[in-house]
Amino acid sequence: MSTERSLVLVKPDGFQRGLTGEVLRRIEAKGYTLAALAVVTPTREQLAAHYAEHEGKPFYEPLVDFMSSGPVAAVVIEGQDCIRGFRSLAGATNPTEAAPGSIRGDLGRDWGQAVQQNIVHGSDSPESAVREIGIWFPDL
Numbered sequence: 001m002s003t004e005r006s007l008v009l010v011k012p013d014g015f016q017r018g019l020t021g022e023v024l025r026r027i028e029a030k031g032y033t034l035a036a037l038a039v040v041t042p043t044r045e046q047l048a049a050h051y052a053e054h055e056g057k058p059f060y061e062p063l064v065d066f067m068s069s070g071p072v073a074a075v076v077i078e079g080q081d082c083i084r085g086f087r088s089l090a091g092a093t094n095p096t097e098a099a100p101g102s103i104r105g106d107l108g109r110d111w112g113q114a115v116q117q118n119i120v121h122g123s124d125s126p127e128s129a130v131r132e133i134g135i136w137f138p139d140l
């Protein structure tokens, strides 16, 4: 167990629905702290870097369209094992399958769109976290 940082995004669906405060509340209630916070409308270049591992997949273009459709809240959180911990708070990728109690399970909707509009992103490994924090907060 170690203190680490993770990159969290409140995606355009969550931001537009006014769920940013609820996501931040759950992060803070869990005991993680906020190291950086910004509201930005992502550029396609930023998203290409962020989602490089998914390039070529069927949901990639719809995902970039969706993520560039409006503002997101970009957040760096800090805390013990917060990378795995936030993934657990977020729940499974598909909101229909996400466990009740998780952000996606409680608040996410699944209308069978080309892309899952699942409210939040969280880094999936220490390497991803460092890479993603560099994309969203180059000065941090």
Ligand code: IDP
Pocket: 059, 063, 092, 093, 113, 114, 115, 116, 117, 118, 120, 121, 122, 124
């Ligand atoms: P994660 O966000 O739970 O880590 P990833 O597999 O990294 O999931 O996928 C990134 C994002 O791409 C997901 O959060 C979701 O918005 C979208 N996505 C992933 N897989 C699919 C799919 O099979 N269909 C539609 N959208 C998907």
